[in-house]
Amino acid sequence: MKRFIIPFILMCVLFLSACGNSTKNQAAGDANKEDKSETETITYQSENGPIEVPAHPKRVVVLTGNAGDVISLGVNIVGVDEWSKASPLFKEQLKDVTTVSDEDLETIIELEPDLIIGGSDNNNLDRLKKIAPTVTYTYNKVDYLTQHLEIGKLLNKEKEAQDWIDDFKSRATTVGNKIKAKVGENSTVTVMESYDKDIGILGNSWGRGTEVLYQAMGLKMPEKVKEMTTKEGYYMISSEVLPDYVGDYLVVSKYNDQDNSYQKTELYKEMPAVKNDHVIEVDGNAFMFNDSLTLDYQLEYFEEQFLK
Structure with a gap:
């Protein structure tokens, strides 16, 4: 009986040890995936040329009127312009978001953004680009639906943006006809x-x-x-x-x-x-x-x- 018990205990020890190593390896793998996700980039073709931006941005500062596009695509905003903050439509989503302008460089630095979205007429663009990748848009350079699609491309959510465009056009046509x-x-x-x-x-x-x-x-x-x-x-x-x-x-x-x-x-x-x-x-x-x-x-x- 003793000869049976000892090998059985040894097998249990080996099994538990293997499980522990497997869990550690899985945790390490998950951490590596997370690190890779945070450092992965894509090349976005901006109106000023190609720019490397995060593939999965997690801390975005919006200095122009595109906050609603970013919110609708499920991307986190940490800083936003005062006009967007004043919209009652975004009240809940932006309630804990810091209000900033293109002059609030120190505040923007403290927010640690990984992406900044601005207008081509913003001040301090050269300094903003040193804080995080900064993409600017010229108001009305493209039509309003293309603008949403561009935001989708920038945030690596082009399909979601296109799906909304197709649905909106269909709904608007129906309502317009009525x-x-x-x-x-x-x-x-x-x-x-x-x-x-x-x-x-x-x-x-x-x-x-x-x-x-x-x-x-x-x-x-x-x-x-x-x-x-x-x-x-x-x-x-x-x-x-x-x-x-x-x-x-x-x-x-x-x-x-x-x-x-x-x-x-x-x-x-x-x-x-x-x-x-x-x-x-x-x-x-x-x-x-x-x-x-x-x-x-x-x-x-x-x-x-x-x-x-």
């Missing part, structure tokens, strides 16, 4: 935003829902708006000439801290769009951008407002 069937194929829509005592009339790619209305859903803008916004994307006017630019429907992007007194004037109240209750007011902070999350929100909002 709206045009109700308001008429030739009905026109004007998008405006007030700036102190002046008013900005917006073209077809200036955020505030313009991409959804004019490009995705195919609604029309008044000819005078099209003419005056072609060059800059927007056109500044005084409230006195507002009726000359307002179509059958008016979308008003509003901020609580802006002067909206023009809406109390007889000139404003007598415009056909106002008298016909064809005014759609939107939260300027929620409607500012044209990222994927904001576009989804805008599409749903317009569907509700136009078809109610």
Whole structure:
């Protein structure tokens, strides 16, 4: 009996030892995989040429209006611009994220980003590039859907970005057809935003829902708006000439801290769009951008407002 017990105990010891070594080897393998994931890079073809960026970025600083694209693609943001932080659509996702600008270099260093996304007009780009790989975009250099795809390529999530684009285009076409069937194929829509005592009339790619209305859903803008916004994307006017630019429907992007007194004037109240209750007011902070999350929100909002 003793001769049987001793070899059995020895076998157990050897088995446990082998299991221990296997667990250690697996843990080491997992650690190596994690290290490799953190150091792996891809080459992104930016508008300024190829740049090496993390294949799986984990700490991104966003200094331009693409925070919604990054959030929707499931990538972690550690620093963000103040305008994105002000959007109620991103409130939950950005609640613990530090607000930074292109001047807050020390704060950005402390955030230890592995990728920085900025605009071509940002300051201190040379210094930002020393902190982490920095990719910049020129606003409206590409259309809004291509911009989302570019962010997807940058974050190594091109398929996810393309899937959203295909789905959004399909949904927007369906909603656009419903709206045009109700308001008429030739009905026109004007998008405006007030700036102190002046008013900005917006073209077809200036955020505030313009991409959804004019490009995705195919609604029309008044000819005078099209003419005056072609060059800059927007056109500044005084409230006195507002009726000359307002179509059958008016979308008003509003901020609580802006002067909206023009809406109390007889000139404003007598415009056909106002008298016909064809005014759609939107939260300027929620409607500012044209990222994927904001576009989804805008599409749903317009569907509700136009078809109610």
